[in-house]
């Protein structure tokens with residue numbers, strides 16, 4: 241057992257566990273050095289490289305969990321879409337899903353045929369960690385994965401125009417797509433646990449664009465399915481994370497997740513009230529502050545830890561991923577500060 245897993249199971253302890261979303265990434269010089277010689281996809285698809293990048297932040301900092309280096313979008317490649325990570329542009333899919341026929345054409349490959357490289361990377365990492373630190377597996381949620389499949393680029397660039405268009409004008413295609421993604425995600429998450437991950441996180445990064453009625457009709461049923469099906473097959477805690485979703489927290493609180501990630505737009509006690517049941521919360525320092533000023537980070541981290549004292553359990557994290565221009569020193573000091581705190 242570990243502090244991180246115990247806390248996710250709701251156990252209170254004097255220490256607060258900490259890990260950071262995107263803790264592996266471009267703010268680390270050793271990541272940039274590998275990235276200079278390899279594309280993002282090469283790094284994810286070469287188990288030795290993915291293992292190395294996963295371990296980089298764990299060698300530097302006393303983090304309480306690792307997260308396997310992959311991307312929410314890599315499992316989509318095997319469905320038959322052309323995914324590329326373009327310099328400066330982020331992910332691009334040049335054959336986006338726009339019609340019923342496009343949805344019907346999508347394959348739902350087994351994880352062993354599709355993402356064996358990630359499963360192999362997990363096995364390498366778990367062997368290296370040797371029980372010292374738990375590893376987190378993850379997947380995107382169907383809504384967010386759909387938004388990339390349908391927009392073909394970062395969904396925010398088009399305000400999810402095509403995604404919402406397909407959802408409401410072609411609900412049958414939408415529901416067929418969600419069913420396919422549920423199967424893909426469940427199999428992928430279970431396979432990551434079978435390979436050695438001790439907890440799972442579901443990322444629904446673009447959910448904040450959806451209103452409550454559309455959430456109820458087009459999103460919620462599939463989130464419930466994924467979490468229920470995963471929990472019926474593997475016994476690990478499942479964390480649900482989305483951003484800009486405070487206004488639908490009362491709805492999200494009803495999901496059968498074990499814990500919730502919280503972004504910086506709401507305080508942890510307010511989030512807990514809206515979520516409405518005593519679950520562990522993970523978060524919620526603004527990553528932009530971490531990049532800005534250590535003095536302010538220290539004040540903010542102390543305030544977050546004080547606010548978290550009212551929660552049943554708390555895992556310290558950022559409200560979203562580490563930004564690439566974040567000073568490594570600020571990350572180091574934040575982790576030391578949280579590790580030195582007693583509640």
Ligand code: 1CP
Pocket residue numbers: 260261262263264265266275280307308309310311312313325330331378393394395396443445561
């Ligand atoms: O150029 C580079 O070096 C790649 C930058 C990068 C990295 C480091 C991308 C491209 N993906 C990743 C890894 C990654 N992505 C991880 C690894 C583990 C870790 O956290 O250390 C994880 C968990 C993700 C998840 C992910 N990818 C999400 C969900 C979380 C979030 O940030 O909201 C999303 C939305 C993506 C899509 C994606 N992949 C990469 C980028 C730049 C983006 C976002 C693009 C956009 O704005 O739409």
